[in-house]
Amino acid sequence: MIDRLGWTLLHFLWQGAVIAALYVFARSLLSRRLSAEGRYLLACAALISMVLAPPLTFLLFQGPAVSGGVWSVPVSTWQRLLPAVVAVWFAGVLMFSLRLFGAWRFTRRLRALSVPAPIEWRQAVERIALQLGATRPVRLMLSSLVNVPSVIGWLRPVILLPVEALSGMPAGHITALLGHELAHIRRHDYLASLMQSLAEALLFYHPAVWWISEQIRCERELCCDELAAAVCADVLTYAQALAALESLQHARLELAVAADSGSLVNRIRRLLEPASAIVNTLPGPGAAWAMTLLCFAGAGTVAMHAAQSPPPLISAAHVAPVPGPSPFVLMPPPATPAVAITALAAHTRRGLLFDPLLPAQVASQTDSQNTNIREVWRKWLSEDVAYIISDVERRAFRQFATDEERENFVEQFWLKRDPTPGTAENEYKEEHYRRIEYANLHFSTAIPGWKTDRGRIYIQYGPPDEIDTNAAAGRPWRVEAWRYRFIEGIGSNVRMEFEDTAGTGDLRMPGSPLAGMLANPSLALPAAVPAQSSVLMPSVTNSLLPLVAQIDYERVTDSSTMVRITIQFRNRDLQLQSGRAQVNIFGRILTMNQRPVHTFETPLSVFVAPDQATAFAQANSVWQQAVPLPPGAYRLHVVAQDRASGNMGSYEVVLDVPQFEEGKLAATSLMLADSMEPRPAKTLADAFTIADMRIRPRLGNQFALSERMGVFFEVYNLLPGPGGKPSGSIDYEIDRADSSGKILSFSDDIAKIDHASASQVTIRRRLPLSTIGPGAYVLKVKVTDVQGNQTLQRETAFTVTN
Numbered sequence: 001m002i003d004r005l006g007w008t009l010l011h012f013l014w015q016g017a018v019i020a021a022l023y024v025f026a027r028s029l030l031s032r033r034l035s036a037e038g039r040y041l042l043a044c045a046a047l048i049s050m051v052l053a054p055p056l057t058f059l060l061f062q063g064p065a066v067s068g069g070v071w072s073v074p075v076s077t078w079q080r081l082l083p084a085v086v087a088v089w090f091a092g093v094l095m096f097s098l099r100l101f102g103a104w105r106f107t108r109r110l111r112a113l114s115v116p117a118p119i120e121w122r123q124a125v126e127r128i129a130l131q132l133g134a135t136r137p138v139r140l141m142l143s144s145l146v147n148v149p150s151v152i153g154w155l156r157p158v159i160l161l162p163v164e165a166l167s168g169m170p171a172g173h174i175t176a177l178l179g180h181e182l183a184h185i186r187r188h189d190y191l192a193s194l195m196q197s198l199a200e201a202l203l204f205y206h207p208a209v210w211w212i213s214e215q216i217r218c219e220r221e222l223c224c225d226e227l228a229a230a231v232c233a234d235v236l237t238y239a240q241a242l243a244a245l246e247s248l249q250h251a252r253l254e255l256a257v258a259a260d261s262g263s264l265v266n267r268i269r270r271l272l273e274p275a276s277a278i279v280n281t282l283p284g285p286g287a288a289w290a291m292t293l294l295c296f297a298g299a300g301t302v303a304m305h306a307a308q309s310p311p312p313l314i315s316a317a318h319v320a321p322v323p324g325p326s327p328f329v330l331m332p333p334p335a336t337p338a339v340a341i342t343a344l345a346a347h348t349r350r351g352l353l354f355d356p357l358l359p360a361q362v363a364s365q366t367d368s369q370n371t372n373i374r375e376v377w378r379k380w381l382s383e384d385v386a387y388i389i390s391d392v393e394r395r396a397f398r399q400f401a402t403d404e405e406r407e408n409f410v411e412q413f414w415l416k417r418d419p420t421p422g423t424a425e426n427e428y429k430e431e432h433y434r435r436i437e438y439a440n441l442h443f444s445t446a447i448p449g450w451k452t453d454r455g456r457i458y459i460q461y462g463p464p465d466e467i468d469t470n471a472a473a474g475r476p477w478r479v480e481a482w483r484y485r486f487i488e489g490i491g492s493n494v495r496m497e498f499e500d501t502a503g504t505g506d507l508r509m510p511g512s513p514l515a516g517m518l519a520n521p522s523l524a525l526p527a528a529v530p531a532q533s534s535v536l537m538p539s540v541t542n543s544l545l546p547l548v549a550q551i552d553y554e555r556v557t558d559s560s561t562m563v564r565i566t567i568q569f570r571n572r573d574l575q576l577q578s579g580r581a582q583v584n585i586f587g588r589i590l591t592m593n594q595r596p597v598h599t600f601e602t603p604l605s606v607f608v609a610p611d612q613a614t615a616f617a618q619a620n621s622v623w624q625q626a627v628p629l630p631p632g633a634y635r636l637h638v639v640a641q642d643r644a645s646g647n648m649g650s651y652e653v654v655l656d657v658p659q660f661e662e663g664k665l666a667a668t669s670l671m672l673a674d675s676m677e678p679r680p681a682k683t684l685a686d687a688f689t690i691a692d693m694r695i696r697p698r699l700g701n702q703f704a705l706s707e708r709m710g711v712f713f714e715v716y717n718l719l720p721g722p723g724g725k726p727s728g729s730i731d732y733e734i735d736r737a738d739s740s741g742k743i744l745s746f747s748d749d750i751a752k753i754d755h756a757s758a759s760q761v762t763i764r765r766r767l768p769l770s771t772i773g774p775g776a777y778v779l780k781v782k783v784t785d786v787q788g789n790q791t792l793q794r795e796t797a798f799t800v801t802n
Contacts, residue, residue: 002082002083002086003082003083004058005058005086006081006082006083006085006086007057007082008054008057008058009054009085009086009089009205010085011054011057012050012053012054012057012203012206013206015050015053015054015057016050016053016203016206016208016209017206017208019046019049019050019053019208020046020208020211020212022046023042023043023046023212026042027039027042027043030042036219036222036223036225036226037223039215039219039222040216040219040220040222040223043212043215043216043219044192044216046212047196047199047209047212047213047216050199050203050206050208050209050212051199051202051203054203089205092204092205093201093202093204096200096201096204097201099201100197100198100201103197107152107153109145110143110145110146110152110160111141111152111153111158113143113145114141114142114143114158114160115141115142115143116139116140116141116142117140117141117142117161121140121161121174121178122140124175124178125138125140125159125178125182128175128178128179128182129182129185129186131179132179132182132183132186132227133186134182134183134185134186136157136185137156138157138158138159138182138185139156139157139158139159140158140159140161140178141158141159141160141161142160142161142162143160143161143162146160146162148162148177149161149162149174149177149178149180149181150181151181151184151185151189151190152190153190154188154190154191154194157185157190159178159181159182159185161174161178176228176229177228179227179228180224180225180227180228182228183223183224183227183228184220184224186227187220187223187224189220189224192216192220193217196213196216196217199213200213376559376630376631377397377403377406379557379558379559380410380559380560380630381394381397383450383557383558383559383560384436384556384557384559384560384628385413387456387459387460388417388432388459388460389413393409393413396409397409414426414428414429417429424599424600424601424602425600425602429628430626431462432459433556433560433562433626433628434689434691435458435459435462436450436455436459436556436557437554437556437562437690437691438458438691438692439452439454439455439458439459440455440555440556440691440759440760441691441692441755441760441762442454442691442692442755443455443458443507444755444757444758444759444760445504445505445506445720445724445757445758445759446504446506446720446724446757446758446759447506447759448557448759448760449757449759449760450557452506452507452508453498453507453508453509454480454482454498454507457482457496457509461484461487464482464483464484464496465483465484465485466482466483467480467481467482467483468480468481468482468483471497475499477499477500477501477503478499478500478503478507479497479498479499479500479507480497480498480507481495481496481497481498482495482496482497482498483495483496484496496509497509497510503723504723504724505723505724505725505757506724544573544645544647544648544649545569545573545574545640545641545642545647545648545649546569546570546573546649547567547568547569547638547640547649547650547651548567548568548569548699548700549565549566549567549568549638549651549653549699550566550568550697550699551563551564551565551566551636551653551655552564552566552668552669552671552697553657553658553668553669554668554690554714555660555666555668555714555716555760556628558659558660558661558662559630559631560628560629560630561628561629561630561631561657561658561659561660562626562627562628563626563627563628563629563655563657564624564625564626565587565624565625565626565627565636565638566622566623566624566697566699567585567622567623567624567638567640567651568620568621568622568623568699568700569583569620569621569640569649570620571616571617571618571619571620571621572617572618573642573647574621574642574644574645575642575644575645575647576608576613576644577643577644579607579608579609579610580605580606580607580608581605581606581608581616581621581644582603582604582605582642582643582644583603583604583605583621583623583640583641583642583643584601584602584603584604584640584641584643585600585601585602585603585604585623585638585639585640585641586600586601586638586639586640586641587599587600587601587602587625587636587637587638587639588600588636588637589627589629589634589635589636589655590634590635590637591632591633591634591635592633592634592635594635597629597634598627598629600625600627602623602625604621604623606621620699622696622697622699624688624696624697629655629657630657631657631658631659632657633654633655633656633657634654634655634657635652635653635654635655636651636652636653636654636655637650637651637652638650638651638652639651660716660717661717662717663717664717665715665716665717665718665783665785665788665790665792666715666716666717666792667713667714667715667716667783667792667794668713668714669713669794669796670711670712670713670779670781670794670795670796671695671697671711671712671713672697672698672701672703672709672710672711672712672779672796672798673695673696673697673698673709673710673711673712674696674697674698674703674707674709674710675694675695675696675710676693676694676695676696676710676712676764676766677693677694678692678693678694679692679693679694690712691762693712693764695710695712695764698710701796701797701798701799702798702799702801703769703798703799703800703801704769704800704801704802705769705770705773705774705800705801705802706769706770707769708766708767708768708769709766709767709769709798710764710765710766710767711732711763711764711765711766711767711779711781712762712763712764712765713763713781713794714760714761714762714763715730715760715761715763715783715792716759716760716761717758717759718750718758718759718761718785718787718788719758719785719787719788720758720787721751721786721787724757724758725751725756725757725758726750726751726756726757726758726761726785726787727750727751727785727786727787728750728751728783728784728785728786728787729747729748729749729750729783729784729786730747730748730750730753730763730781730782730783730784731745731746731747731781731782731784732744732745732746732747732748732765732779732780732781733745733779733780733781733782734767734772734777734778734779734780735777735778735780736775736776736777736778737775737776737777737778737797738776743772743777744771744772748763748765763781769800772800773800774800774801774802775799775800776797776798776799777797777798777799777800778795778796778797778798779795779796779797779798780793780794780795781793781794781795
């Protein structure tokens with residue numbers, strides 16, 4: 001990122017000079033045809049082009065310059081100066097921003113210390129504003145801190161009139177100058193001046209920016225002069241008023257638009273002799289020399305930058321037969337002007353598009369070196385499916401150029417592995433992400449569990465049949481042995497050992513026959529199956545089946561977040577048919593532009609014995625669907641239909657799927673559960689499975705006095721302490737909802753929590769409610785990371801009833 005920004009700043013050296021040269025050429029060509037307003041718009045267009053050039057250049061770096069071929073990128077010593085270039089630019093931006101902030105503070109002080117002008121002058125301002133067509137209300141204030149009339153503010157403009165002007169200048173002159181300031185207000189010049197100042201702060205190092213900005217200010221004053229002179233109806237009086245300003249000296253205000261800006265001599269000449277006035281279209285000698293040097297420096301930047309990019313591919317037209325042992329040699333193209341111009345354009349394009357962040361060997365198979373893939377897709381390839389994608393699929397994925405192609409590939413990728421393609425659930429995909437969750441919970445140290453050796457084996461082959469934690473056999477370090485009865489493609493009774501020779505808690509696999517295979521993992525792919533058709537969502541014509549919903553998010557990898565959709569409905573709203581309650585749940589997740597991402601259709605059925613009908617009607621039913629999604633915004637639409645009565649209920653919400661950034665302390669929301677049970681490792685996971693637990697949330701957070709309330713949440717990215725373990729505390733506090741007092745508080749040591757690691761800490765607590773009594777409460781949890789000096793708080797309300 002630093003190098004990319006540095007290249008962008010250097011490329012603007014020649015870009016700014018070229019834009020300024022084009023502006024000079026256009027203005028010289030049209031000088032006699034353009035009015036002051038036309039010249040003003042031309043200068044604004046030039047400055048806007050300068051502001052847009054750096055971000056466009058920065059974005060161009062995200063795409064490769066040439067596809068195919070293998071080349072090496074030399075690491076030049078001058079490229080190491082790019083961080084210094086960025087640092088100097090940032091310091092300059094900060095300095096000019098502080099200057100701009102000081103001017104803003106001073107204009108606020110001017111407004112605060114001014115007093116209302118006499119009523120007759122305020123009426124004069126209203127009369128002139130009506131003539132000019134300025135519709136916004138304008139306040140006229142007197143100030144002793146300004147020497148000339150000035151405008152400050154855009155939404156609520158104020159004209160500041162010097163106190164001495166009421167006695168030192170004729171009334172006609174003041175009226176003319178007030179017309180000039182009202183012209184500024186009508187044209188929204190204060191806002192334009194603010195935008196100019198921001199552009200100058202960001203591109204301060206280029207003299208062309210300052211020269212173009214000064215041209216804008218001069219032309220702006222000429223435009224206002226024409227409007228004011230038209231209202232004044234006496235050009236001589238207005239010119240005398242401008243001449244009177246020459247003797248007034250004042251401190252220039254960056255954010256105030258004053259009547260003495262620009263060259264007063266030139267403005268007076270244009271008013272009195274418009275036909276003979278000469279418009280200066282060239283920069284001064286100093287600015288011209290500076291821009292010329294910058295243009296040469298920018299050309300050198302392009303040449304140096306393009307030197308890192310691959311040479312242009314030579315076509316068959318440039319291959320000529322020659323006698324000798326080799327039938328062909330590469331010959332340069334004919335030196336014609338057209339070829340020379342084309343080569344220069346290609347050279348410049350490579351300099352703009354080539355990405356200096358590419359490593360030396362662009363043809364390497366490492367995913368992080370492929371700039372064709374956006375960051376989210378790169379992470380999907382290198383994190384989510386790193387252990388299960390084949391080399392053929394990996395190469396195919398790199399060839400895609402559009403997001404739509406990648407999305408279709410991902411959909412087919414999971415469909416190929418779905419053991420039951422005729423159903424809405426993809427058991428393979430759900431089990432894969434469950435294994436990643438389990439690895440993050442149990443094998444994390446200073447790095448996420450899915451990156452460890454044990455995590456990799458667990459994700460690829462599932463839980464082992466046997467685990468021997470006492471396999472050290474005289475070795476002074478911890479050893480853990482896993483045994484699989486059978487692994488397809490490897491054999492029977494496969495034993496794997498993991499050692500912690502460094503004492504960090506990270507058990508690693510030593511030299512093993514599996515090492516070569518694990519370095520390039522792949523699975524045999526079943527035959528492709530037709531894509532599933534989208535779920536046909538029924539239209540809800542009534543809402544006789546009320547739904548309560550809850551959305552929870554958990555981190556799986558940096559590029560994937562598990563979205564848990566929990567729906568609850570009352571059993572008394574269901575009708576029994578032949579002793580069964582049957583509900584169909586339809587769901588669809590769309591992007592914000594209505595593109596389908598995930599669909600599901602789940603039939604639910606439960607048999608209710610006659611003697612259990614009353615108890616069943618008094619309870620609730622809970623359904624959950626877990627869907628891994630990339631971070632971003634989505635739309636969720638769920639419809640539930642009672643098959644016996646036909647009654648339906650719907651739920652629709654925007655999913656704001658968070659990204660749990662690596663290195664930043666983060667946590668899931670608090671989940672209050674009525675059931676938290678361990679799940680045996682070899683049993684199939686269901687929708688309520690989180691890592692090695694089966695957790696059923698209590699929607700509505702209402703519990704009976706006799707129950708034990710489950711508390712579940714996960715904390716990510718704590719800094720490791722000595723030995724790789726995190727250090728800190730989890731502080732719990734239960735307060736009354738009416739803020740009448742604290743009921744209960746206690747704390748847990750993070751280092752003593754089972755499977756606690758720096759990358760993830762999973763909190764599972766059961767709180768007895770009989771000790772606090774019925775009422776409405778708030779549970780507050782505070783996480784303190786001692787090593788990282790960070791804190792994080794979560795809270796949720798709940799109710800206890802009899």
